[in-house]
Amino acid sequence: GNSVTQMEGPVTLSEEAFLTINCTYTATGYPSLFWYVQYPGEGLQLLLKATKADDKGSNKGFEATYRKETTSFHLEKGSVQVSDSAVYFCALSPDSSYKLIFGSGTRLLVRP
Amino acid sequence: DTGVSQNPRHKITKRGQNVTFRCDPISEHNRLYWYRQTLGQGPEFLTYFQNEAQLEKSRLLSDRFSAERPKGSFSTLEIQRTEQGDSAMYLCASSSLPPNRGEEAFFGQGTRLTVV
Numbered sequence: 001g002n003s004v005t006q007m008e009g010p011v012t013l014s015e016e017a018f019l020t021i022n023c024t025y026t027a028t029g030y031p032s033l034f035w036y037v038q039y040p041g042e043g044l045q046l047l048l049k050a051t052k053a054d055d056k057g058s059n060k061g062f063e064a065t066y067r068k069e070t071t072s073f074h075l076e077k078g079s080v081q082v083s084d085s086a087v088y089f090c091a092l093s094p095d096s097s098y099k100l101i102f103g104s105g106t107r108l109l110v111r112p
Numbered sequence: 113d114t115g116v117s118q119n120p121r122h123k124i125t126k127r128g129q130n131v132t133f134r135c136d137p138i139s140e141h142n143r144l145y146w147y148r149q150t151l152g153q154g155p156e157f158l159t160y161f162q163n164e165a166q167l168e169k170s171r172l173l174s175d176r177f178s179a180e181r182p183k184g185s186f187s188t189l190e191i192q193r194t195e196q197g198d199s200a201m202y203l204c205a206s207s208s209l210p211p212n213r214g215e216e217a218f219f220g221q222g223t224r225l226t227v228v
Contacts, residue, residue: 102156
C-alpha cells in the first residue's frame with residue numbers, strides 16, 4: 001500500500017543551524033510529493049512540492065528533492081529561524097487516487 | 113476570498129448524540145476533501161467530492177459518517193451516534209485540481225470534536 005514515514009520529533013535546534021527532516025515513502029507508480037507545515041494556531045499550508053523524479057521543490061529557504069531510487073523526499077534548510085518553529089508533515093498523493101497520505105509529523109523547535 | 117472556512121471551530125457532545133460540521137471551500141474550487149486528525153498524528157483521508165459527486169471514500173468512513181455537498185458548494189459531515197473514539201480534529205480542504213496532479217490543497221483550521 002501507500003504510506004509515508006518521517007522522523008519522529010521533536011527536533012530542537014539553535015537559530016541558524018542546519019535542518020534535515022527525513023521522509024521516506026512507499027507507493028506504486030509515480031506519486032506527487034509534498035511538505036505541509038502547521039504553524040502554532042494555524043491551519044495546514046503547503047510548503048513545497050515535487051511531482052516527478054529528481055524534481056526539487058523549494059520555498060522560504062526550504063528544499064526537498066524527489067528521489068525515486070531511495071523513495072525519499074527529505075526536507076532541508078541551511079539556516080533555521082525561530083519563526084520556522086512548527087510541525088512539518090510529509091505527504092504523497094498516489095497517481096491512482098485523489099487523496100493525500102500524510103506522515104505523522106515532525107515538530108521543530110528553534111531556540112534563539 | 114478568505115480561504116476555507118469551517119464551522120463550528122469546537123464542538124463538545126455527549127456520546128450517542130449526532131453532530132454536523134460545515135465546510136465552505138474557496139469559491140472557485142470544485143474539489144473538496146475531508147480529513148480527520150488525532151493528536152500527534154498526520155491527517156487521515158475520509159472522503160473526496162468533485163462538484164456534488166462523492167468520488168472516493170475511505171474505509172475509515174463508517175456507516176455512522178455521512179458527507180454531502182449539495183450543489184457543489186459547501187459540504188457537511190455528519191456523525192451519528194458519536195463514540196469517544198470519534199474525538200479528533202476534522203479538517204476540510206479544497207483545490208482546483210487534485211493533489212495527484214501536483215495541485216495544492218488549501219486546508220481550513222478544522223473543527224475540534226470532543227465526545228464525552
